[in-house]
Amino acid sequence: MNAMDEFRFAIIGRRGLLRRPFLLDTWVFIDYSIYMLSGIRIFSSDKYWQQILSDLNAGLVSDPMLADVNIDTLGLKLPINLIELKTAIIAASDGSDVLKKIFGKNVSLSPLQTQIVVKLYQSGGMTADELKMALGYAQTTTTHTVETAIYGLRKLFGHEFIKNENGIFKIGGI
Numbered sequence: 001m002n003a004m005d006e007f008r009f010a011i012i013g014r015r016g017l018l019r020r021p022f023l024l025d026t027w028v029f030i031d032y033s034i035y036m037l038s039g040i041r042i043f044s045s046d047k048y049w050q051q052i053l054s055d056l057n058a059g060l061v062s063d064p065m066l067a068d069v070n071i072d073t074l075g076l077k078l079p080i081n082l083i084e085l086k087t088a089i090i091a092a093s094d095g096s097d098v099l100k101k102i103f104g105k106n107v108s109l110s111p112l113q114t115q116i117v118v119k120l121y122q123s124g125g126m127t128a129d130e131l132k133m134a135l136g137y138a139q140t141t142t143t144h145t146v147e148t149a150i151y152g153l154r155k156l157f158g159h160e161f162i163k164n165e166n167g168i169f170k171i172g173g174i
Helices: 003-012 047-055 082-093 096-103 111-123 128-134 145-157
Strands: 018-022 026-030 041-043 162-165 168-171
Touching: 096 111, 111 128, 111 145, 111 168, 128 145, 145 162
Parallel strands: none
Antiparallel strands: 018 026, 162 168
């Protein structure tokens, strides 16, 4: 077994199957779908994690600012099974911890509004093109979806919530 195989085995077990206890001492093997992370943009600087995430159909990105989740910052403890991995990634991608940090309480926003607030908070500010790219839109895409979501956020929390300083959108005050 080479180093990559040993790492994969530590993460997901033999032959890509998830092993977890069921009922008493019986073990159930579940052939977990290879599409479990489909649509989630993930960054990792580690080549082993990149391969595993690619095998699970995650959208790998080369820049942490373009990612929904930076796996390097999750502090995952190995070994980890697929359900634990997916749970950690989904929890990190929903942005609720960042929203609570900003607002001091749980708030409910649309997924796009949440992504905008999280991206602007984590980056310290982005141009409109950078924000569109971070949200998964091509730079050349003509859409008012992002601007409409920002308008909605300003309507909810005041015009100063998202500032535009010299073409850079930033989180302001509530």
